[in-house]
Amino acid sequence: MKREVSTSTIGRDEARRPLMEAYMFQRRVLLGCSLLMVVSLMIWITAIATDHWIIISGGSGIFIPESRRFFMSSHSGLWRHCRNTIVPNALSNAQVVRNFSSMSYTSQTNINDARRNLSHMEFIRQFALESLEESNEFTESARRRMFAHWARGEEDDFQMFRSAFHKLIMSTEAGQRDYNATANKPISIDPLDVSGIIKRKTFGAALQRVKYNNTWSYYVIPEIAQQAIFSNWTDYPLVVRLLGTYIRDIGIPAFVLNDERVILILTPPLPPSRGGQTAFYSYIPNQRCKYIDMFPNSNTLRNEPGFDDELMDYIRTQASFACITLFVMSLGAVFSFYTFFNPRYMFKRLAGGIHLVAASTALVVLQVLFSSIDYTKDNLFYAYPDGAQLTYGYGVYLAWFTFTVNILCGVLFLWYSGKKKGAKAPTDEIAMADEPTIMGR
Template identity: 65%
Template sequence: MKKMSVKSVKRDASTSTLGHDEARKPLMAAYMFQRRVLLGCSVLMALSLIIWIIAIATDRWIIITGGGGIFIPETRRFFMASHSGLWRHCRETKTPNALPNSTVIRNFTSFAFTNVGLVNNAKMNMSHMEFIDDFRYENVTFPLKNFTQEAKKRMFAHWIRNDEPEFQTLKAAFQSLELSSEKSRKALNPSSAKPIAINPLDIQNAKERKTFGNALQEVVVNSTNYNFVIPESGQAAIFENWNKIDQVLNLLWAYFRDLGIPPYVLNENGVVLQLVPPIPPKKQRLAYGYDYVPSTRCKYIDMFSNAKALRNEPAYDDTLLDYIRTQASFACITVFVMSLGSVFSFYTFMNPRYMFKRLAGGIHLVSASTALVVIQVLFASIDYTKEHLFYSYPDGAELTYGFGVYLAWFTFAVNIVCGIMFIWYSGKKKGSKAPTDEIAMADEPTIMGR
């Protein structure tokens, strides 16, 4: 009887253990499924981190195309296309250079030095010429009643030599005597109406209709006749026979700018008259008396430009730079947070405690949020550019998003999904709910000792 009792106890224990293991099989199957899902999420997170780095490194986020070409008055070029990212901007243009033997109307700025370095070098070279010394000592009696030829020569000489006090004195006299009339003020203040495009090939019609008034002048430079459009206020500032001195034509735009004279000409209603060459041909460079020179310029964005640098960069302003700095900052923050999230994702396989899964899931959701900030700020910067920066987003241009934006959206989606999955599978598995005793112990409360 005694032996039978022992065997009976052993049989009961064996049956109980077997039943317990059988009961845990579905829990183990579910647990292994969860591990496979979370392992897939962890690998996907590591992949999305690499994809995010590729996305923020590329300059193919925003692509703007100008079709056959959009003329930009500030640079006298046709905008063809541009593409940019968080750090770099590339712009494709075609510059219509009128051929020497072509009969077209030219803006005086077509020969101008627009680069600050070239202007300063030309001024330095000219400052040592004999005629500049002669101009500096022209007899001018103050206060001026009329802005004479002598005053014009002295003002130009002081500008060339960077004699700031003398130049400012003559500039004030010039503005008071020549730019203070009602007619002059109208010529300096354009209306908000869209500029009127003028065909530079139709010289005869422009002369007969006096489209540009006295601003259209026939000037001989280096034995070649040119039809230049020079604002009347600019003609009042420059001395006689200026066209016979080398490089004066190249410096006129910078000189007029420092005198406060705009490079455009207005009609009687204050609308800007804009010389617009024909649209560049698709394949050949030479057409319509112009040489359309293609160029591509890529540069890294100076995120901390000063006010002086921004004046020479029509593609940006302070507000747009604020957007760009925000994008760049959150892009870097996202890299750091995603790296941290990937580390904790893989660590959950070494330590199955529920809190590490929740931590990894929370970090993934935070990195999704920072990635979304980058995307949303990008869209806000595009809207601002459309409304305020014609140079970067000309009227008639078309916008498309490059693969950088799609990679960013992919990264955001992966972070959201992985964050939700880690939190979803982070429930406590204690006691009979755990597939193994080890996992059950891992999710038990821990008392931290001293």
């Protein structure tokens, strides 16, 4: 039997045709947003996984006194940091003035191994058992005991002697003059000018002639550091190699001041453009990449001059919000696709709201990153040397893309989340979906 279609039904379908076309356009737009959110999620994962967010270039090389190296470049992300340097090593027969830290190990692994070997040596055991003299001065036996406790990793005993050294030596007026520098720009000293340095007495009593590796050379050892080490220290194995680390752990700066209390820095010549060596120095490229320890202890931070407690707060905040953004974006992608299975308006609004929250957390990551750069530039010379150039890596641009996509998709989902009831709906099914739901008992 043939069913007759009433003119009223035909008229209603014709009236709803523009609504259906608009609704299908809306679905295509939101489908595109949903697919774009998946792409954006993958891009965000790529962005937070890369270590190319911040790129710092040192040009032809910036000498860093703390590490005795030329800073060439560094790049870092939210989890990983890489640093490229060139290590200048004075040749054994070269007539140059050396800093005492150049005798020491620079690798933390070598330092730990050397301390472990040193702690089992007989002279360290004897030093640790020496009786202390009754004196108001920091005596020779106290120096031996302090070094022995440091070598054996006996932290409480070492800190006790360290506190005594600070009180008796470093806190005195003479001690303060040795390491309390003025804010004036450090003075660079040419280490090749050996005769001039000796004649002018540039470093005063800090310039010492030391036999190392069967060769006599001039080393700059701060006077206050000389008071922390026991006599004949060069005659004992491994002591020379660990002197720089030992002096640093006591808290003695590695620099020397002139009469006006301005820092004097022995600055080797810049490395040759093609690497290799000159008549006085060899230049060894060095690259170190490591994952950032999010919760370092005090000893770890002491070994990392490019980080401090406040910078670690910035880094932890970045990492936390990066993970939060990842979770929220994943949730937003799920709800975006769910709106195609349930056309009710509230799910579109929920998806749009989640996208805007994800945009907000991504923006937090970027803002904290920029704040950490400003803090590093102002307070951590080792990580951001004067004269270095900053550029942003592709990780930052991917993060901005993710932020923009979340903002765009959030606005579009909210824009197309209006209620479609009655005559405003393209179909009766969609009209029923947007009707109020009365929940009974």
